[in-house]
Amino acid sequence: MKIAILGAGNMGLSFSKSFLKYELIKPEHLHLITRSESKISKIAEEFPKSRISTFEETKELDADLIIIAVKPQDFQHFTQNFEFTIRENQMILSIMAGIKIEKIQNLLNHPLVVRAMPNSPTLLGMGITGYTAAEGISFSQLISIERLLNSTGRSVYLENEDLLDGVTALSGSGPAYFYYIVDAMIKAGVEMGIEENLSKLFVQQTMLGAYHLINNSEKSLEDLIKDVASKGGTTEAALKTFEDNRFKEILKSGILNAEKRAKELNG
Structure with a gap:
């Protein structure tokens, strides 16, 4: 060919x-x-x-x-x-x-x-x-x-x-959303006094390990979250902040706007 x-x-x-x-x-x-x-x-x-x-x-x-x-x-x-x-x-x-x-x-x-x-x-x-x-x-x-x-x-x-516009928003643009979240986590680490390269290492390895757990576990994402978030613990404090600020809804809204923009590109 x-x-x-x-x-x-x-x-x-x-x-x-x-x-x-x-x-x-x-x-x-x-x-x-x-x-x-x-x-x-x-x-x-x-x-x-x-x-x-x-x-x-x-x-x-x-x-x-x-x-x-x-x-x-x-x-x-x-x-x-x-x-x-x-x-x-x-x-x-x-x-x-x-x-x-x-x-x-x-x-x-x-x-x-x-x-x-x-x-x-x-x-x-x-x-x-x-x-x-x-x-x-x-x-x-x-x-x-x-x-x-x-x-x-x-x-x-x-x-x-028509589903390709959704694919564009989800996986085509998706790596940028992932990098955005990773960047926020690294910066939070630096703010807590962890040296930047070390913070980057902790976050990258955490993301890699979490990916493999998703891939190799039969548990739902909700159950995997519960495994980490014990009642009254540190993870629960973070998740409550995310919920209070509608982080999941904001993320979904951004992805839907990416789909909207994909449709607009056709003119």
Whole structure:
């Protein structure tokens, strides 16, 4: 398979590394296209055998699969300014937040579109991607796409495209919520007099251990919380503060606003 990636940013490059790591494509069959000419030399260091070009100098795409990894806000401008033609048998895989399949089909005048929403842990091969496909994509084509997506972590096929906006809000944006909470915990540690690097170690290892407990326990989250929060103890004092300030509701509200913004990106 030959793959062209339009938008060689963090996500496009992390996908590329996964494809090459698992030998799903040959380096010489990878074409990376960037908006910025100044980034070409840095990209070339990481992908010495692949073709690298700017949008302006790209006149044709010799690829079976074209991955669109530009910012959703830039997509319409991009479609109005690219000069290459998409061939009838080429597949499109969009990893843009919010932009629906129908809009991609209309702007590119091309029916074979798969839409996916990955998240940043794909950088480590530990991401999760929700994806869906337009009518006309064959089962074998979908399996090929799934194989590529699974090289970056896990993937889940969704029949209902509308759910991808929720996936965007939940897992696409989710790592940032996690980092936000971790940052607050580290800063609380510093305020209590714990040196920053030590506070970071305590919080990171706590989060790692808690994740493994969730993964390996048959208990519900409510029961796991009760295991830590003894009556009248320190954990209960913290949880009461969270409840009094509606922390859970605020977090849920933020996630729902992220979904709302994903829907707005389609224009």
